[in-house]
Amino acid sequence: MPRFDANLDYLFLEQDGLPSRIAAAAQAGFRGVEMLRPYATPASAVKAALAAAAVEAVLINSPIDPEKGTMGHAALPGDEAVFEAEIGQALDYAASIGAARIHALSGRADPASGQARATLIANLKRAAPEAQRRGITLLIEPLNGRDQPGYFLNRAEQGAEIVNAVGHPAVRLQFDCYHTQVQQGDVLRRLEGVLALVGHIQIAGPPSRVAPDRGEVNYPWLLTEIDRLGYGGWIGFEYRCPEGTAAGLAWAAPYGIRAG
Numbered sequence: 001m002p003r004f005d006a007n008l009d010y011l012f013l014e015q016d017g018l019p020s021r022i023a024a025a026a027q028a029g030f031r032g033v034e035m036l037r038p039y040a041t042p043a044s045a046v047k048a049a050l051a052a053a054a055v056e057a058v059l060i061n062s063p064i065d066p067e068k069g070t071m072g073h074a075a076l077p078g079d080e081a082v083f084e085a086e087i088g089q090a091l092d093y094a095a096s097i098g099a100a101r102i103h104a105l106s107g108r109a110d111p112a113s114g115q116a117r118a119t120l121i122a123n124l125k126r127a128a129p130e131a132q133r134r135g136i137t138l139l140i141e142p143l144n145g146r147d148q149p150g151y152f153l154n155r156a157e158q159g160a161e162i163v164n165a166v167g168h169p170a171v172r173l174q175f176d177c178y179h180t181q182v183q184q185g186d187v188l189r190r191l192e193g194v195l196a197l198v199g200h201i202q203i204a205g206p207p208s209r210v211a212p213d214r215g216e217v218n219y220p221w222l223l224t225e226i227d228r229l230g231y232g233g234w235i236g237f238e239y240r241c242p243e244g245t246a247a248g249l250a251w252a253a254p255y256g257i258r259a260g
Contacts, residue, residue, distance in 0.1 A: 002223050004255060005032030005058045007202070007238040011245050017041065019049035026053035028249060028259035034059035034236050036103075039089070043096035050097060057099035058234045059139070059200060062090040064105060072105020074140075075120035075152040079107070087127045087138075095134045101200055102131070103139045103174055108150040116152050117162065124166045132170035137199050141174035144183035147209075154183055160194040172199025176238070181206045181217055188225055195229055204239035211239055213251035 006012065006028070012021040018041045025033050031054070038046060038060055050057055063086050064070050073079040073086060090102045104124065109116035124138060131138050140162060142153040153159050159173045175198045180187050191198070205215025212219035226235070241248030249259040 002227065002235045002255065003032065003233070004030060004252065004257065005034055005056075005234045005236050006030045007034045007036070007236050009036040010238055010240055011248070013241075014245060018046055022046070022049040022053050022055055024245075024259075026055050028245075029257045030055065032056040032058040032234055034234075034238070036061045037064070038097075039063055039093060043093050047097045057094075057097045059101040059103060059236065060090060060094055060097075060099050061103045062086045062105050070107065071143075071148060071151055072107040074104050074123045075106040075109050075116040077115050077119045080119070080123060083123050084126075087123075091127075091131060091134060091136060094136050100135065101137045101139055103141055103200075106140060106152040108148075109152040111152055111154050111158065113152070120152065121162060121165050124162075124171050125168065128166065128168040128170040132168070136170070138171050139174035139199050140171070141176055142179060142183070143176070144179040146182055147179070156180055156184065156190045156194050160197050163197045173197045174200045174202070176202040176204075177217065177222065178202065178204035178206050178209055178215075178239070187217060188222060191226070192229065195231060198231070198233070200234055200236065201226070201231065202236040202238040204237075209239050211241065211248045211251055219251075 006025040008021040012024040015021045015024050033055055062072055073083040094102050140159055142155050142159045143151045145154050163171055163173050177187050180190055203212050205212045246259045249257050
């Protein structure tokens with residue numbers, strides 16, 4: 001049976017603030033949550049809400065600047081100091097709330113750039129020992145070029161090659177089935193090819209990033225296959241619910257999710 005977590009930047013938006021969303025996720029049957037941009041909420045408030053709900057903080061993202069449209073700096077030559085500040089902030093916040101994973105955002109750069117690749121590898125190598133010391137795994141995630149044009153990482157194999165090049169146990173691959181389907185297709189075969197390096201999986205229904213039962217991927221079948229492969233980690237629900245969270249979670253009732 002998959003272990004599902006709720007992405008609180010997409011689900012339970014009817015609730016005001018992260019603590020209320022955490023409580024709502026727990027009531028719906030989730031035992032884990034992920035938070036892309038938690039930094040505006042004091043870590044102490046998030047930690048207290050997680051404890052009260054008996055919910056695990058599965059994942060946070062490294063900080064971004066939405067006004068500037070940035071998507072991280074890990075792969076941007078010349079921005080090493082910015083990356084160090086961002087990952088330092090993320091490590092402190094993650095440690096404060098007990099989050100075991102940080103998605104270290106790469107930023108926008110030519111995917112074919114050898115300089116961007118070398119910068120990403122070097123930045124991750126420097127950050128990995130401190131992450132490991134704190135019991136935190138750094139993740140890199142390929143994003144599709146339609147939703148995130150110009151993002152450096154855009155293919156599962158590219159991400160796996162970089163994780164291998166870093167060669168540190170605290171650096172793993174975040175595999176998003178939605179992004180992979182939009183960018184490359186053949187989701188299961190691509191997941192099989194990189195599974196040994198995967199530290200987290202996310203799902204959504206392509207092509208519109210909606211509930212998994214409303215897109216072009218047969219998720220009941222795919223989730224069974226992921227179980228067959230022996231993946232025992234978390235699978236994050238990272239999708240939009242235009243009709244409300246309860247409607248967007250109805251498909252997951254067989255898995256013990258009961259919002260609404």
